Amino acid sequence: MKIKILHILHSLQIGGLENGVVNLINNLNDGRFKHVICCVDSSGPMAERLKTPIEIFSLQKGDRRDYLLPFKIAKIIKKIRPDIVHTRNWAAIDGVVGARLAGVKFIIHGEHGREATDPTGANNLRKRVRKGLNPWITKFIAVSAELRNWLVYDIGINEQKVVQIINGVDTEQFKPPEEKQEAKKKLGFKPNSFIIAIVGRLDPVKDHETLFKAFKIFSENNPESANLVILGTGHLEDRLKTVVKELDISEEVIFIGGTDRVPEFYRCVDVYVLPSIAEGVSNTILEAMASGLPVITTRVGGSTELVEDGKTGFLFTPRDYTGLANMLSFYFNNPSILKEHGFNGRRRTEERFSVAKMVREYERIYESCFSPMS
Numbered sequence: 001m002k003i004k005i006l007h008i009l010h011s012l013q014i015g016g017l018e019n020g021v022v023n024l025i026n027n028l029n030d031g032r033f034k035h036v037i038c039c040v041d042s043s044g045p046m047a048e049r050l051k052t053p054i055e056i057f058s059l060q061k062g063d064r065r066d067y068l069l070p071f072k073i074a075k076i077i078k079k080i081r082p083d084i085v086h087t088r089n090w091a092a093i094d095g096v097v098g099a100r101l102a103g104v105k106f107i108i109h110g111e112h113g114r115e116a117t118d119p120t121g122a123n124n125l126r127k128r129v130r131k132g133l134n135p136w137i138t139k140f141i142a143v144s145a146e147l148r149n150w151l152v153y154d155i156g157i158n159e160q161k162v163v164q165i166i167n168g169v170d171t172e173q174f175k176p177p178e179e180k181q182e183a184k185k186k187l188g189f190k191p192n193s194f195i196i197a198i199v200g201r202l203d204p205v206k207d208h209e210t211l212f213k214a215f216k217i218f219s220e221n222n223p224e225s226a227n228l229v230i231l232g233t234g235h236l237e238d239r240l241k242t243v244v245k246e247l248d249i250s251e252e253v254i255f256i257g258g259t260d261r262v263p264e265f266y267r268c269v270d271v272y273v274l275p276s277i278a279e280g281v282s283n284t285i286l287e288a289m290a291s292g293l294p295v296i297t298t299r300v301g302g303s304t305e306l307v308e309d310g311k312t313g314f315l316f317t318p319r320d321y322t323g324l325a326n327m328l329s330f331y332f333n334n335p336s337i338l339k340e341h342g343f344n345g346r347r348r349t350e351e352r353f354s355v356a357k358m359v360r361e362y363e364r365i366y367e368s369c370f371s372p373m374s
Helices: 016-027 046-051 069-080 094-101 123-136 145-155 180-186 208-222 237-246 264-267 283-290 321-333 335-352 357-367
Strands: 003-009 032-040 055-058 084-088 104-112 139-142 162-164 194-201 226-231 255-257 271-275 295-298 311-316
Touching: 003 016, 003 069, 003 094, 003 357, 016 283, 032 069, 046 055, 046 069, 055 237, 069 094, 084 094, 094 104, 094 123, 123 145, 139 145, 139 357, 180 264, 194 208, 194 264, 194 283, 208 226, 208 237, 208 321, 226 264, 226 271, 237 255, 264 283, 271 283, 271 321, 283 295, 283 335, 295 321, 311 321, 321 335
Parallel strands: 003 032, 003 084, 032 055, 084 104, 104 139, 139 162, 194 226, 194 271, 226 255, 271 295, 295 311
Antiparallel strands: none
C-alpha cells in the first residue's frame, strides 16, 4: 500500500524551499509514496518541474491573516485522507492545526529558513506557537545545524524529535559547461563579459540592494565588460528596478524574471552571489557549486555549512557591500583562484550534497512513522 503524503507550503513560486519539495517528490519511490500539495497561497512555475502530474490545492491566502485557514486545510485533508501531513516553515504552520483537526496521526514540520519579518527567529509569539504545537508534531526536520539548535535550545523541542536533513542537488542537471564562452554566447552575453548572478525570489530577506551597491563599486573599479544577472520574481521587482536606476547601473543589470533555463544560466556565470540576511540551506548555493561556480554569500544560517571560506568561495557579513565589492574584484583579478574555488565546490556537492542522500533520509523519516515504535 502506498503512503500518501500531503505537502503543505506557502506556494510553488521559484525558491529554494519549493525546489527542494519538487526534487523530493520527483525522486521518492513512486511505487511506495503518493503525493498531494496544498499551497497556502498560490501554486506557481515550480509545479511545471514535477515529473508526473499531482493534485495541487491553492488556498489563495495572500498577505492577509485568515483565521479560518486551519479549517480550510482540515476540509482538504478530510477529502484526500493522507497518511502523513508535512508542513514547511511558519507560512504553513496553520497546516499543523488543520491536520490535528482532521485527525491525522503523523504530522511532520520542516524548518527551511527564516522570513524577512523574523530573520533571527527571535519573535516570541512564533516561538510560543511552535512550542505549543509540539505535542501534535511527530518529527521536526531542520535543514541546517543552526535551525536544529534553534528548535532544541530556543524553542525547547526534545532533541530526539528533531532531525537534520540537508537539501540535495541534482549534479547531473547542474554541472559545469564544456566551454564557458560558448555558454555565454548561447544566451546572448558577450563571450568575455564577467557575469555575476543571483537566483531566487525578489524578497527583502535576499537583500538584493546590498548586491547592487557592491556591483556599483565593482564596476567603477573594474571598467571592463561585466553584467549582473537577476533570476527570479517577487513583489519587490519594481522597487529593485528603481534602485538599479538610481545607482546608474541599468545597462549592466539584467532582470531575467522566472525561467526554466536556470541550469543554462549557471553555466554562463563566473561568480554566484547570495547576500541574504537569513538562510536555511540555500538550494541555489548548492546549484551554483554543482555548476562549478565560486560562491560569495553571507555568514548566516546554513550557508556556513555549504561554503568553505577561502576554498569554495567567500563569506561576508550581511549588508557589507564594500566587503562584497572587494571579493568580486578579487575573483575578477585572480581567474586561477576563481577556477580553483569553482572546482572545489563542484567536488564538495558530489561528495556531500547529493539528491539521492537527501531522498534516503526523508524516506527513512516517512517510513519510521509506521514502525512498531511509532
